[in-house]
Structure formats: structure tokens, C-alpha cells
Amino acid sequence: DAGVTQSPTHLIKTRGQQVTLRCSPKSGHDTVSWYQQALGQGPQFIFQYYEEEERQRGNFPDRFSGHQFPNYSSELNVNALLLGDSALYLCASSFRQGAGSNQPQHFGDGTRLSIL
Amino acid sequence: SQELEQSPQSLIVQEGKNLTINCTSSKTLYGLYWYKQKYGEGLIFLMMLQKGGEEKSHEKITAKLDEKKQQSSLHITASQPSHAGIYLCGADMGNTDKLIFGTGTRLQVFP
Numbered sequence: 001d002a003g004v005t006q007s008p009t010h011l012i013k014t015r016g017q018q019v020t021l022r023c024s025p026k027s028g029h030d031t032v033s034w035y036q037q038a039l040g041q042g043p044q045f046i047f048q049y050y051e052e053e054e055r056q057r058g059n060f061p062d063r064f065s066g067h068q069f070p071n072y073s074s075e076l077n078v079n080a081l082l083l084g085d086s087a088l089y090l091c092a093s094s095f096r097q098g099a100g101s102n103q104p105q106h107f108g109d110g111t112r113l114s115i116l
Numbered sequence: 117s118q119e120l121e122q123s124p125q126s127l128i129v130q131e132g133k134n135l136t137i138n139c140t141s142s143k144t145l146y147g148l149y150w151y152k153q154k155y156g157e158g159l160i161f162l163m164m165l166q167k168g169g170e171e172k173s174h175e176k177i178t179a180k181l182d183e184k185k186q187q188s189s190l191h192i193t194a195s196q197p198s199h200a201g202i203y204l205c206g207a208d209m210g211n212t213d214k215l216i217f218g219t220g221t222r223l224q225v226f227p
Contacts, residue, residue, distance in 0.1 A: 042217030109158040
């Protein structure tokens with residue numbers, strides 16, 4: 001039973017470029033959440049996708065966008081990259097049983113994004 | 117200030133010693149989750165607590181959620197080098213499935 005998988009594992013970009021990160025949820029999960037984790041900090045919620053729609057969003061600019069596909073996999077896109085976007089980007093999946101269902105989120109190993 | 121405060125920020129213990137990590141919220145918690153993270157890697161789910169007074173154990177790790185559902189503790193008994201890592205508490209504060217995380221507690225266990 002495959003867990004949450006993310007690709008690529010590492011990525012180096014320059015300021016102003018655009019990047020796409022990918023996530024496949026754990027088998028049986030239908031909800032995907034994205035988090036940004038800066039060095040030495042806890043993960044910060046970016047947004048959550050369910051039924052191919054963005055359901056919730058954290059305090060991130062609209063340079064951060066996403067998509068969920070019919071097979072529940074998801075992409076995170078970041079435009080006009082800034083140095084401050086350097087972080088570990090984590091994808092988490094869960095099975096939604098209604099809002100506030102409190103099902104544990106399972107995380108992938110993340111994509112380490114470095115901006116030069 | 118952080119919505120979710122963890123203490124201590126770091127902990128260095130000798131193998132075999134017991135230790136406790138605390139997680140405190142200024143708001144009522146609808147769900148409290150404990151995760152472990154190895155440096156630069158993903159988060160490994162440990163335990164979920166929802167009810168006030170709830171306590172769960174897995175191997176040598178026990179987590180509790182207080183009656184008022186605003187504080188949780190994670191206790192490790194007879195620590196081992198394999199327990200080393202960063203422990204993160206995550207909370208659902210609005211019954212929305214959106215997790216807020218503390219800044220983590222870095223645990224080192226030396227022989």
C-alpha cells in the first residue's frame with residue numbers, strides 16, 4: 001500500500017521562475033493539503049483540495065495555485081518565485097468524511113525547493 | 117504570537133531516560149495530532165486525540181489531551197536513539213481539517 005508520494009524530491013530555481021510540484025495521495029484518500037515548511041519552523045498550511053476544488057486556503061498570495069485531478073492527485077504551482085519561497089513543500093492526504101471529520105493527514109517526504 | 121506553543125524547543129537526554137513534550141493552545145482544539153519528523157523528511161503520524169481527557173499509547177510513547185482540550189503532552193518512556201527527531205503537534209482549531217502546527221521540539225538521545 002503506497003503512501004503519499006511527491007515529486008521531485010529536490011528542485012533548484014532562480015528568482016522569477018515558475019515551478020510545479022506533484023503529489024499522489026495515499027490509496028483510499030480523496031483530499032490533498034499542501035504545506036510550506038521553512039527551516040526550523042512548523043509546516044504552514046497553503047491550501048486544501050477536495051473533489052477537484054480548492055476548499056480552504058491559508059495566508060498565501062495568489063502566486064500559489066493548485067489543481068486536483070480526477071484520480072485525486074494534485075499539483076502545486078508557484079509563479080514569480082522569490083528567495084523567500086525556499087522551503088520544504090509537504091503534501092498530505094486524508095479521507096474526507098465531511099467538514100471537520102478529523103481524520104489524520106498522512107504526509108509525503110516533501111519537495112525541497114531552493115531559490116537562487 | 118504562535119497559536120500553538122510547544123515546549124521545550126529542544127531536548128537532549130541520555131538513553132533510558134523519560135521525557136515529556138508539551139503543546140499548548142489559546143483556543144479549544146477540535147483535534148490534536150502528534151507527528152515525528154526526521155531532518156528534511158516528511159512527517160510520520162503518531163497519534164490523534166479528540167476528546168478531553170483522552171490518552172493514547174503506542175509502544176513507549178503516550179499522549180494526553182487535557183479536559184479543557186487546550187493542552188496536550190507527549191511522554192516517552194525509556195528513550196532510545198531511535199526516538200531522536202523533531203516532534204510536532206498539529207491542531208484543528210476550527211473543526212475545518214486545516215492543521216496549525218507548533219514550531220516543533222528537537223529531541224536528541226545520546227547513549
